[in-house]
Amino acid sequence: MISGTSQRPVRLGLLGCGTVGGGVVKLLTDNAKYLGMRVGAPLEIARVLVRDEKKERVPELDRKLVTTDPELVLGDDTIDVIVETMGGLEPAREWVERAIENKRSVVTANKALLAAHGPDLVERAHAAGIDLAFEGSVGGGIPIIRTLREAFASDWVRSLTGIVNGTCNFVLTRMNEAGATFDEAVKEAQNKGYAEADPELDVGGHDAAHKLVVLAMLAFGARTDSKSVPTEGIRAIEPIDHRLAKRFGYVIKHLAVGRDAGEQIELRVHPALIAQSTPLANVSGVLNAIALEGAALGPCMLSGRGAGDMPTAVSVVADVLDVARALRSGVPGLMTRGIQMQVRKVVPIDELRSRYFLRFNVENKPGVLARIALALGDAGVTVEQMVQEEAPSGVHVVMTTHQAVEKELRKALVAIAAQTFVVRPTQVIRVV
Amino acid sequence: MISGTSQRPVRLGLLGCGTVGGGVVKLLTDNAKYLGMRVGAPLEIARVLVRDEKKERVPELDRKLVTTDPELVLGDDTIDVIVETMGGLEPAREWVERAIENKRSVVTANKALLAAHGPDLVERAHAAGIDLAFEGSVGGGIPIIRTLREAFASDWVRSLTGIVNGTCNFVLTRMNEAGATFDEAVKEAQNKGYAEADPELDVGGHDAAHKLVVLAMLAFGARTDSKSVPTEGIRAIEPIDHRLAKRFGYVIKHLAVGRDAGEQIELRVHPALIAQSTPLANVSGVLNAIALEGAALGPCMLSGRGAGDMPTAVSVVADVLDVARALRSGVPGLMTRGIQMQVRKVVPIDELRSRYFLRFNVENKPGVLARIALALGDAGVTVEQMVQEEAPSGVHVVMTTHQAVEKELRKALVAIAAQTFVVRPTQVIRVV
Numbered sequence: 001m002i003s004g005t006s007q008r009p010v011r012l013g014l015l016g017c018g019t020v021g022g023g024v025v026k027l028l029t030d031n032a033k034y035l036g037m038r039v040g041a042p043l044e045i046a047r048v049l050v051r052d053e054k055k056e057r058v059p060e061l062d063r064k065l066v067t068t069d070p071e072l073v074l075g076d077d078t079i080d081v082i083v084e085t086m087g088g089l090e091p092a093r094e095w096v097e098r099a100i101e102n103k104r105s106v107v108t109a110n111k112a113l114l115a116a117h118g119p120d121l122v123e124r125a126h127a128a129g130i131d132l133a134f135e136g137s138v139g140g141g142i143p144i145i146r147t148l149r150e151a152f153a154s155d156w157v158r159s160l161t162g163i164v165n166g167t168c169n170f171v172l173t174r175m176n177e178a179g180a181t182f183d184e185a186v187k188e189a190q191n192k193g194y195a196e197a198d199p200e201l202d203v204g205g206h207d208a209a210h211k212l213v214v215l216a217m218l219a220f221g222a223r224t225d226s227k228s229v230p231t232e233g234i235r236a237i238e239p240i241d242h243r244l245a246k247r248f249g250y251v252i253k254h255l256a257v258g259r260d261a262g263e264q265i266e267l268r269v270h271p272a273l274i275a276q277s278t279p280l281a282n283v284s285g286v287l288n289a290i291a292l293e294g295a296a297l298g299p300c301m302l303s304g305r306g307a308g309d310m311p312t313a314v315s316v317v318a319d320v321l322d323v324a325r326a327l328r329s330g331v332p333g334l335m336t337r338g339i340q341m342q343v344r345k346v347v348p349i350d351e352l353r354s355r356y357f358l359r360f361n362v363e364n365k366p367g368v369l370a371r372i373a374l375a376l377g378d379a380g381v382t383v384e385q386m387v388q389e390e391a392p393s394g395v396h397v398v399m400t401t402h403q404a405v406e407k408e409l410r411k412a413l414v415a416i417a418a419q420t421f422v423v424r425p426t427q428v429i430r431v432v
Numbered sequence: 433m434i435s436g437t438s439q440r441p442v443r444l445g446l447l448g449c450g451t452v453g454g455g456v457v458k459l460l461t462d463n464a465k466y467l468g469m470r471v472g473a474p475l476e477i478a479r480v481l482v483r484d485e486k487k488e489r490v491p492e493l494d495r496k497l498v499t500t501d502p503e504l505v506l507g508d509d510t511i512d513v514i515v516e517t518m519g520g521l522e523p524a525r526e527w528v529e530r531a532i533e534n535k536r537s538v539v540t541a542n543k544a545l546l547a548a549h550g551p552d553l554v555e556r557a558h559a560a561g562i563d564l565a566f567e568g569s570v571g572g573g574i575p576i577i578r579t580l581r582e583a584f585a586s587d588w589v590r591s592l593t594g595i596v597n598g599t600c601n602f603v604l605t606r607m608n609e610a611g612a613t614f615d616e617a618v619k620e621a622q623n624k625g626y627a628e629a630d631p632e633l634d635v636g637g638h639d640a641a642h643k644l645v646v647l648a649m650l651a652f653g654a655r656t657d658s659k660s661v662p663t664e665g666i667r668a669i670e671p672i673d674h675r676l677a678k679r680f681g682y683v684i685k686h687l688a689v690g691r692d693a694g695e696q697i698e699l700r701v702h703p704a705l706i707a708q709s710t711p712l713a714n715v716s717g718v719l720n721a722i723a724l725e726g727a728a729l730g731p732c733m734l735s736g737r738g739a740g741d742m743p744t745a746v747s748v749v750a751d752v753l754d755v756a757r758a759l760r761s762g763v764p765g766l767m768t769r770g771i772q773m774q775v776r777k778v779v780p781i782d783e784l785r786s787r788y789f790l791r792f793n794v795e796n797k798p799g800v801l802a803r804i805a806l807a808l809g810d811a812g813v814t815v816e817q818m819v820q821e822e823a824p825s826g827v828h829v830v831m832t833t834h835q836a837v838e839k840e841l842r843k844a845l846v847a848i849a850a851q852t853f854v855v856r857p858t859q860v861i862r863v864v
Contacts, residue, residue, distance in 0.1 A: 023728070027586040027587075027728065028586070030586075031585075031586045034585075034586075034770065034772075035585065035586060037769070037770035037772075038585060038769060038770035038771075039770075040766075040769065040770075135583075141583075141726070141728075141729040141730065141732060142732065143575070143578075143579050143582070143583035146575075146578065146579075146582060146583060147575050147578075147579075150575070150578060150750055150753070150754065151567070151573075151575035151578060151746070151747070151750050152746070152750075153463075153466075153467065153470060153749065153750050153753045154459040154460070154462075154463045154466075154467060154745075154746055154749035154750065154753070155459075155746045277714075279711070279714055279715070279735065282709070282711055282714050283711070287731075294573070294746065296455070296459065296573075296742040296743070296745065296746050297573040297736065297737065297742065297743050297746045298573065298736065298737045298740075298742070298743060299719075299736060299737065300573060300574065300734075300735070300736035300737070301733075301734070301735045301736065302732075302733070302734050302735075303711065303732070303733045303734075304729065304730065304731060304732035304733065305729065305730045305731065305732070308730075310728040310729065310730070311728070311729050311730060313586075313728065314583070314584070314586055314587045314726065314728050314729045315583070317585065317586035318582055318583050318584075318585050318586065321582070321585045321586070322582065325766060329761075329763040329766060330762070330763070331761040331762070331763050334472075334757060334761060337469070337470060337472065338466065338469035338470035338471075338472075339470075340466075340469075
């Protein structure tokens with residue numbers, strides 16, 4: 001019964017048919033024969049839910065399958081797998097939960113949904129004995145979820161460091177390479193379709209925080225949510241910071257960082273200086289990358305297109321294949337079996353130990369540097385390297401520090417900010 | 433029956449317990465509980481075949497299980513999965529074939545075996561309805577096999593470019609960064625345990641060719657063997673080539689290259705100049721990396737430790753988990769289902785179109801450059817950039833060319849070699 005494709009089709013109900021959903025329809029159509037052989041049964045698009053029935057769709061889509069009535073998908077007992085590419089929290093959560101309740105396997109690319117309800121959905125899926133697959137939710141076409149779930153099965157992830165937001169990486173790359181301002185780079189990203197009209201979700205770091213929560217669930221077995229992740233965006237980065245970072249041998253990237261710190265875990269999203277020689281420093285433009293450090297495996301990095309219709313669609317269809325094959329082989333639910341999650345406290349950002357890049361814009365007069373150094377010294381912060389250069393007003397005193405506790409550093413910066421010689425607020429960027 | 437671990441154990445027969453096999457024993461022991469939950473049944477090491485019973489082994493190994501008699505593993509009907517980490521062609525081939533015949537699933541990390549008999553073994557496994565997993569055979573801990581098999585299921589691999597031999601990459605890195613000679617760098621690699629006493633399998637490019645054949649099977653569905661792969665090692669690369677490559681903006685790496693060329697496929701292993709700005713150029717030391725170009729996915733790269741006991745062991749144990757879970761769920765054999773392979777002709781290296789780095793060591797007298805340029809021009813080879821610098825004897829005329837057909841270039845080089853002004857044989861390195 002298993003070999004060949006004589007089995008009855010696996011019927012797919014698609015929720016959403018935008019850029020990613022359209023790509024899924026295209027790939028399912030183009031590769032129907034091969035996928036059918038791999039699954040052991042044909043994959044059949046049974047119904048496609050959209051918001052606007054009149055909107056143009058990919059030519060591969062059979063318009064007769066399109067509906068605006070969710071009941072025709074969710075209420076159809078002949079549908080085996082729900083493929084959710086609509087995005088957003090509601091009604092996606094309600095519909096995915098209903099699908100799980102009705103014992104349908106689910107494939108989703110919805111990072112917001114998973115960041116808010118991931119562990120709960122995984123547990124519901126496990127209890128219902130169905131599969132919940134979500135490779136498309138993080139890193140577009142990069143097979144990071146699969147790698148964490150399967151390849152690392154006998155290893156422990158010590159840390160992960162990711163460039164997981166293509167918009168941020170594009171903006172920072174253009175600022176660094178073309179000397180663009182933040183606003184110019186964002187406009188360019190919008191013109192190229194890499195940034196939304198309202199870019200806040202991306203450049204504010206929130207999208208990266210969602211993805212970090214999903215990664216932390218698999219890498220560290222952590223039940224958490226994006227509200228617990230200290231999150232900073234890239235709005236505060238100025239062209240001069242890129243230039244000075246380069247002078248010190250660094251590149252500025254927007255990073256999602258996770259680390260197993262024993263009882264607690266470290267999770268944080270912020271711009272950071274990373275050494276030019278590290279592999280992540282060379283991940284440019286809209287590319288994403290995730291560097292993992294396994295206890296046994298050592299360093300491992302995956303990179304590729306982190307967004308876009310086709311890369312994400314490839315990930316969704318790979319999930320559909322897994323889920324459909326498990327279903328027709330009579331063994332749904334293996335994907336989440338044995339995955340354990342527990343609430344883990346996130347290290348408060350105040351307690352972080354890190355190195356820092358500091359740029360002070362101060363008056364150019366004797367004694368200023370001494371007073372900065374004194375304030376830092378009082379807080380136990382020691383300077384690693386320092387340069388001073390003229391600013392439009394006064395001078396820039398720029399330095400990197402040795403490891404310091406963030407709380408202590410902030411105390412010193414508050415003390416310095418109170419001084420009359422400060423021309424503009426001090427720039428602080430962590431060094432990873 | 434599926435959930436929980438109340439099922440009878442999955443019994444593993446290990447063939448080999450050297451560095452990788454020892455790592456497998458350690459990981460299976462350390463992660464027994466978690467792996468048992470994921471599989472739905474405990475994993476039990478039933479028997480371990482070794483060549484030398486007296487040799488010291490990892491402390492996790494129960495010495496009572498050790499035997500030198502292959503019959504006690506291969507002839508034991510209670511063993512469910514054979515885990516082969518002994519390496520080499522024979523008797524590995526014979527034993528793996530026998531295991532498949534007896535309907536035991538097999539996990540192997542043996543690239544030489546797969547390069548010689550991969551497609552045949554995959555077909556035997558498929559016919560027997562059991563799984564054959566081999567993540568450990570290429571790229572150590574890098575999940576490249578899994579990625580090609582599963583993540584790319586709905587995509588086509590247009591090309592792959594890999595640094596798949598850690599010894600070569602270490603030697604080239606040391607030559608490039610520390611200015612070492614080939615012999616010095618090989619000695620250093622041997623001292624660090626990165627190279628064998630006889631390094632020919634690695635530095636001759638043969639190991640990389642084995643791995644390329646395995647990758648080509650999954651990426652291009654190609655039935656081929658390493659004899660069909662034009663293969664060059666790194667012995668001919670001199671320190672001066674690294675310095676000159678750098679001057680042109682390149683790095684020299686030893687690459688395995690595969691490309692879907694329609695009817696034929698391009699497969700080749702050789703040192704090559706790659707642009708300093710490409711991600712592969714920054715993969716240093718013993719690290720491996722494989723860059724893929726998917727039709728839908730676009731560029732994607734995986735990097736990590738390509739060898740070593742623990743990284744490879746992590747891959748082997750990930751395979752054991754997959755195979756054991758499929759077995760206890762009653763669905764062995766899904767892994768290879770639908771994977772199609774056909775004999776594909778490899779483009780002869782003569783017909784390759786490539787750019788080239790050429791270093792002529794010639795007498796320093798008027799007219800020499802003109803005669804070189806003339807010979808190249810006659811063969812339709814045009815120069816992209818050129819520098820000339822003093823050599824210990826005569827001068828080095830160094831250039832990169834635009835795209836040319838290899839056969840034509842070789843003709844020109846034969847013509848030039850016949851000239852009396854040539855001091856030493858010309859260095860030719862392809863530019864990728």
